[in-house]
Amino acid sequence: MNASGNDAALQTCVLTPIGRGAIATVAVRGATAAEIVGKYFCPNAGSSHLPIDRIRYGVWSRDADSAIGESIVVCATAETEIEIHCHGGRAAVEAIVGDLVASGAERIGGDSWLQGRSDNFLSSECQLALAATQTPTTAGIVLDQIRGALATATQAAIEQLRSANLEAAGQAIQTLIDRAPLGRGASKPFRVVIAGPPNVGKSSLLNRLLGYDRAIAYDQPGTTRDVLSARTTLGGWTIELRDTAGIHETAEAIEREGVQSARREVQSADAVLIVVDASVGWTPEHDEIAKLVPNPIRVWNKADLIDVEAMPDAAEKIFTSTLSQAGIDDLIAAILQQLIPQPHAAGMAVPITDRQLACLQEAQAAIASSDATSAAVHLQRLLRG
Ligand SMILES: Nc1nc2c(ncn2[C@@H]2O[C@H](COP(=O)(O)OP(=O)(O)OP(=O)(O)O)[C@@H](O)[C@H]2O)c(=O)[nH]1
Numbered sequence: 443m444n445a446s447g448n449d450a451a452l453q454t455c456v457l458t459p460i461g462r463g464a465i466a467t468v469a470v471r472g473a474t475a476a477e478i479v480g481k482y483f484c485p486n487a488g489s490s491h492l493p494i495d496r497i498r499y500g501v502w503s504r505d506a507d508s509a510i511g512e513s514i515v516v517c518a519t520a521e522t523e524i525e526i527h528c529h530g531g532r533a534a535v536e537a538i539v540g541d542l543v544a545s546g547a548e549r550i551g552g553d554s555w556l557q558g559r560s561d562n563f564l565s566s567e568c569q570l571a572l573a574a575t576q577t578p579t580t581a582g583i584v585l586d587q588i589r590g591a592l593a594t595a596t597q598a599a600i601e602q603l604r605s606a607n608l609e610a611a612g613q614a615i616q617t618l619i620d621r622a623p624l625g626r627g628a629s630k631p632f633r634v635v636i637a638g639p640p641n642v643g644k645s646s647l648l649n650r651l652l653g654y655d656r657a658i659a660y661d662q663p664g665t666t667r668d669v670l671s672a673r674t675t676l677g678g679w680t681i682e683l684r685d686t687a688g689i690h691e692t693a694e695a696i697e698r699e700g701v702q703s704a705r706r707e708v709q710s711a712d713a714v715l716i717v718v719d720a721s722v723g724w725t726p727e728h729d730e731i732a733k734l735v736p737n738p739i740r741v742w743n744k745a746d747l748i749d750v751e752a753m754p755d756a757a758e759k760i761f762t763s764t765l766s767q768a769g770i771d772d773l774i775a776a777i778l779q780q781l782i783p784q785p786h787a788a789g790m791a792v793p794i795t796d797r798q799l800a801c802l803q804e805a806q807a808a809i810a811s812s813d814a815t816s817a818a819v820h821l822q823r824l825l826r827g
């Protein structure tokens with residue numbers, strides 16, 4: 443028994459993320475898993491015996507002889523591990539987990555479940571990251587690592603270190619570090635902040651990028667007061683777009699708060715769009731914002747109001763019009779180019795988590811000090827935690 447009075451050898455975990463699908467999977471493992479599930483599982487036909495990897499249909503019922511209960515599919519995935527597939531709503535999931543806990547199971551989170559299940563630490567870590575992916579592109583990148591792409595590349599670098607080939611190992615590690623944005627985008631959304639002085643069309647651009655009207659756009663400076671965020675997918679990547687209040691000097695207290703949050707947003711973004719009203723041009727307020735961001739994407743909006751060809755360096759600038767949609771595709775391409783400079787190919791080894799990237803960076807630092815032994819230790823840590 444553990445501190446909460448449960449049988450520590452019996453564990454249960456909800457494998458599916460909350461609110462994602464119509465069906466949920468509750469797993470239970472331990473020497474008594476089959477016995478406990480047998481208390482509640484009433485099969486539609488035949489005995490309640492659960493052969494490995496064969497699905498059985500039935501209901502989950504507190505009265506084992508009753509055919510009235512939650513319709514479920516049960517499958518033993520190993521001698522001591524059973525999956526129960528039920529309706530995805532909270533009520534069904536919580537009822538089943540509640541019965542298992544009442545029967546002595548300890549409820550654990552996905553991290554603990556995977557760590558106890560596999561001796562492949564790296565693969566388990568990537569399986570957790572897979573649950574957070576939201577697009578086929580990002581899921582594909584993480585799946586490649588579950589299948590062993592990063593492990594194989596790391597093992598190859600360890601072999602190079604063993605044969606004292608520090609230069610080759612360093613290059614291999616650098617290649618992986620350079621691919622970090624791919625992994626970063628696979629594990630959490632990129633934050634793209636839309637900034638600029640008032641009334642230049644920031645909220646209109648947000649709406650255009652989203653494809654629906656999320657923010658109020660109005661011909662009056664100071665329309666947006668607070669940070670407004672919305673998620674979308676651009677080029678297969680999950681992006682959190684953040685519209686901000688127009689940054690300018692103001693005496694009004696509420697507006698000043700909005701301007702302060704806009705400044706903070708700009709400093710913590712993965713990419714920043716600095717929006718210019720092309721009919722007015724670049725102003726000292728733009729300079730103030732540009733000082734806060736190392737590499738902003740300058741967007742010349744309201745291009746419908748000017749003669750684009752007459753603008754200096756027109757070919758290098760991004761011109762948009764939220765009225766005609768002109769230039770929006772160019773803008774999306776520029777955002778993606780900045781977020782993910784490296785193209786992705788199927789099967790590519792990519793570090794997914796901050797921990798994996800830190801191991802690679804520490805290994806690289808050790809190589810820079812010609813310390814092959816400690817570089818190999820950092821790479822082993824990447825593989826085994
Ligand atoms: N002609 C033209 N007008 C635009 C364009 N984009 C936005 N506008 C207009 O510019 C005005 C301001 O647009 P908003 O999107 O509210 O500007 P904003 O930068 O969010 O303004 P604040 O929230 O006040 O900082 C609105 O009247 C829009 O219709 C454009 O591409 N062309």
Ligand SMILES: [Mg+2]
Nearest residue numbers: 644645665666
């Ligand atoms: Mg606005």
